[in-house]
Amino acid sequence: MGLFKKKDASIESLGADRLPVHIGIIMDGNGRWAKKRGLPRQAGHVTGAKVFRTITKHCEKRGIQYLTVYAFSTENWKRPQAEVDGIMNLLRDYLKESLSDFKKENIRTRFIGELSALAPDIQELMAEAQRETAHKTGMTLNIAVNYGGRAEILHAVKRLVEDVQSGKIRVEEIDEEQLSDRLYTAGQPDPDLILRPSGESRLSNFMVWQSAYAEYVMNDVLWPDFTTDDLDEALLEFARRNRRFGGV
Numbered sequence: 392m393g394l395f396k397k398k399d400a401s402i403e404s405l406g407a408d409r410l411p412v413h414i415g416i417i418m419d420g421n422g423r424w425a426k427k428r429g430l431p432r433q434a435g436h437v438t439g440a441k442v443f444r445t446i447t448k449h450c451e452k453r454g455i456q457y458l459t460v461y462a463f464s465t466e467n468w469k470r471p472q473a474e475v476d477g478i479m480n481l482l483r484d485y486l487k488e489s490l491s492d493f494k495k496e497n498i499r500t501r502f503i504g505e506l507s508a509l510a511p512d513i514q515e516l517m518a519e520a521q522r523e524t525a526h527k528t529g530m531t532l533n534i535a536v537n538y539g540g541r542a543e544i545l546h547a548v549k550r551l552v553e554d555v556q557s558g559k560i561r562v563e564e565i566d567e568e569q570l571s572d573r574l575y576t577a578g579q580p581d582p583d584l585i586l587r588p589s590g591e592s593r594l595s596n597f598m599v600w601q602s603a604y605a606e607y608v609m610n611d612v613l614w615p616d617f618t619t620d621d622l623d624e625a626l627l628e629f630a631r632r633n634r635r636f637g638g639v
């Protein structure tokens with residue numbers, strides 16, 4: 392009890408300059424969480440989706456300006472059709488429910504990834520969610536669905552080539568900023584902190600371009616067990632890091 396109080400006090404006292412502006416979360420471990428309990432993998436996805444809602448609200452409360460969550464990768468289509476359908480149904484439920492919830496929240500929701508491959512009704516709900524929250528002034532929440540970092544870079548490169556062909560930009564003018572401006576996250580700062588729970592230490596194609604200088608925090612907690620205390624702990628760990636960006 393005393394310990395928690397102390398931790399709470401120190402997280403509360405972290406100034407905005409010590410907090411990450413943009414957090415990325417690879418929400419991993421749903422399947423293993425379910426397996427450990429003798430439940431179907433879908434049970435892990437259901438609980439993971441609830442944790443996502445809790446952690447999103449907590450990030451907003453902590454004053455985080457951008458949160459990007461990895462919900463479904465370009466590689467996740469390899470999973471059994473029933474699991475893919477289960478995850479898409481959870482996404483549908485979330486979208487329907489949040490369309491009324493959005494009114495209470497000050498969160499601007501965006502979807503990043505190759506959305507055109509998703510079911511038409513999901514695409515419509517996503518477009519509606521983006522429209523309904525576009526004017527919000529609080530945290531920006533990017534939900535990555537059918538997202539791959541490499542696919543995102545390819546998408547940006549194709550747009551650059553089109554712009555060269557149409558004479559909008561010259562080859563010599565192409566720089567990092569021009570490429571960044573054509574990513575799904577155009578106009579947003581790069582993530583400062585990337586969290587990967589569940590004990591895996593890999594990026595799995597998440598924000599490949601944007602994470603060049605991100606701080607990584609990994610832990611062994613499976614995503615459905617991830618708590619607001621785990622998030623606070625990661626924020627404290629981030630505050631202890633010494634970022635040099637290649638300098639001294």
Ligand code: IPE
Nearest residue numbers: 418419420421422423462463
């Ligand atoms: C993350 O949990 C959810 C998605 C990738 C959609 P997993 O389903 O990958 O869970 P594990 O890694 O198998 O435990």
Ligand code: IPE
Nearest residue numbers: 417418419461462463464595
């Ligand atoms: C990354 O997790 C994708 C998401 C969390 C959406 P995976 O479970 O798909 O990644 P690997 O297979 O462990 O690399």
Ligand code: MG
Nearest residue numbers: 419420421422
């Ligand atoms: Mg996984």
